[in-house]
């Protein structure tokens with residue numbers, strides 16, 4: 001497997017995804033994207049990632065730039081707010097950051113989305129790179145330039161498409177990831193098999209113990225395959241006008257459950273439950289067999305993901321799904337499977353069909 005995967009935007013080279021097993025090549029990679037060097041660097045991270053990896057990253061950068069500062073946020077979705085972005089703007093202004101400088105997002109999806117959003121708006125846009133440290137951010141959120149924050153309980157309501165200059169993936173960081181966080185990433189990994197590549201779905205079925213034991217070569221193959229699928233999708237449809245929406249498989253109901261559970265369940269867990277619900281809709285339409293649905297549920301369980309939730313009402317979840325931004329003409333744009341490995345949008349589910357599918361993933 002190559003360790004560089006170039007991503008194009010509008011048919012031109014835009015940035016590399018660089019696969020590494022340490023942070024040792026970071027400085028070299030920064031020189032590749034800007035040979036005359038960035039002046040100042042701000043590493044944005046959270047209070048958990050800070051403890052594990054901030055020093056390693058700083059060690060590769062210190063003494064090589066005029067100034068390297070850090071900005072630490074509180075870990076978790078609750079930080080994904082405009083008020084936190086303001087604090088970052090203040091930090092950058094206090095240190096006279098200009099367009100010659102660089103932001104580095106060191107962390108999971110929240111840090112990546114927020115740093116990218118800040119980069120897209122500070123001085124009308126300065127460069128940023130992604131160093132994703134969770135499985136979910138390595139296989140999904142760091143690629144494709146979606147940036148933003150939540151707003152008044154609505155996920156990712158304010159944001160911009162803004163491409164990073166580099167995605168630097170150090171796969172060795174996954175060794176310290178909690179079982180829960182690893183599982184959350186696996187939700188998105190399984191999603192790629194469902195929507196795009198049934199052979200990859202079989203690979204995930206056949207390699208459960210290697211993947212759970214974080215076998216280096218199997219994990220690298222898995223991450224590379226996901227990044228390559230995401231690359232293909234965002235190159236064809238960078239602004240989510242067509243097939244990028246396939247990546248929302250499991251997300252419409254998943255986001256609604258995430259909101260109704262007041263973000264107590266993690267995003268990847270809600271996506272897993274949402275995928276079961278969306279697959280159930282495909283079963284009801286006769287596109288997917290009941291066995292395939294049971295098979296997906298087994299696979300999610302093997303990867304320590306939930307397939308049901310409780311203590312919320314199906315009606316509330318439906319209402320929240322309707323306020324999700326993936327609506328067209330007041331109809332929910334649902335991503336379903338026309339077969340395993342192939343997604344399609346479907347807009348014509350009745351409320352009764354949707355309530356039935358939501359109830360299927362709510363206990364009691």
Ligand code: GLY
Pocket residue numbers: 140141143144146240244247248
């Ligand atoms: N995470 C979904 C997307 O990038 O479109």
